[in-house]
Amino acid sequence: QKEVEQNSGPLSVPEGAIASLNCTYSDRGSQSFFWYRQYSGKSPELIMSIYSNGDKEDGRFTAQLNKASQYVSLLIRDSQPSDSATYLCAVNVPSGGSYIPTFGRGTSLIVHP
């Protein structure tokens, strides 16, 4: 079992809709959870970080964390074609007294006009 799981997609939504991206992780000791966006041929860039249970909103983006269920999600409201990219879930997994960043395989999002 991979430590961080994501559905690879593609997830296709119409412009203006809400896109919902999900991620689960296996190590209960994990801390610090991140969503990165990666356009084709580019490097990942941070969209959202979340560290405690609940919701965190930033503009059109909302990250949700449920540690009991080991589940992180990203909601994108009013989706735009420019949101089309791969979204990577990253989790800091405990290892040897420290934390190692571990990425899921990413979910491809397509927002069609």
Place this chain on the structure above:
Amino acid sequence: EADIYQTPRYLVIGTGKKITLECSQTMGHDKMYWYQQDPGMELHLIHYSYGVNSTEKGDLSSESTVSRIRTEHFPLTLESARPSHTSQYLCASSGRRGTGASNIQYFGAGTRLSVL
């Protein structure tokens, strides 16, 4: 905007050559990382460092080596390149030691390596 730089951006070399991929950051970050990513595939951590003279192997077996002699510099070396090393290599850095697990990673633009 993050200040982390990778050179070269693109490299085409022959089998058996020794190469070094450069990565430098000006943010004073203690933590630095190297990832390997094939097109359309996931990121794999191959090396990381949490400070000067500290290096560790990641979860993906790699024939490369790294060094961390200065805080800002984290080069990756392949002693003898092979076609199987063809990939994109991404360098990243994150915050200062002692700040816990909450560090956000900033990525360089990447080096796309092709070994013929």
